[in-house]
Amino acid sequence: MDSNGYVAGYSRFINPPSLDTVKEFSNFSFLNVGTHSMVAEKNLLYYTVNPQKFIDEFLNNGSKSIFLRSIFKLPLPYANIIDFIRKFDKG
Numbered sequence: 843m844d845s846n847g848y849v850a851g852y853s854r855f856i857n858p859p860s861l862d863t864v865k866e867f868s869n870f871s872f873l874n875v876g877t878h879s880m881v882a883e884k885n886l887l888y889y890t891v892n893p894q895k896f897i898d899e900f901l902n903n904g905s906k907s908i909f910l911r912s913i914f915k916l917p918l919p920y921a922n923i924i925d926f927i928r929k930f931d932k933g
Contacts, residue, residue, distance in 0.1 A: 857921040859911040867908050880905045881912035889913060 856863065867880045882889070882899065889896035896913075903909040907920035 853921075856905065857907055858917055858919065859908045860917075861911070861915065864908055864912045867905065868912075880908050882909055886913050 864881055870880050880903065884892075884895070900906060900909060906924050910918075910920045910923065
């Protein structure tokens with residue numbers, strides 16, 4: 843399988859992520875600046891009161907769709923939401 847095949851398989855698995863996928867990845871973490879979980883550390887209410895914490899965790903997360911699904915729990919088009927947010931990226 844070539845790299846395009848791997849990317850397509852991963853994309854089908856991760857977009858949109860199911861709650862089962864979120865559960866599977868809840869024990870995984872990755873190294874960026876520090877160690878971060880692939881799922882949200884807190885719940886929606888916490889991030890509503892602490893929006894800067896949400897932004898920090900979101901930006902440092904390697905799997906943004908899993909991160910968002912772990913917070914909102916709804917089957918939203920997370921890949922489209924992330925693409926929309928990227929339009930505002932100044933970097």
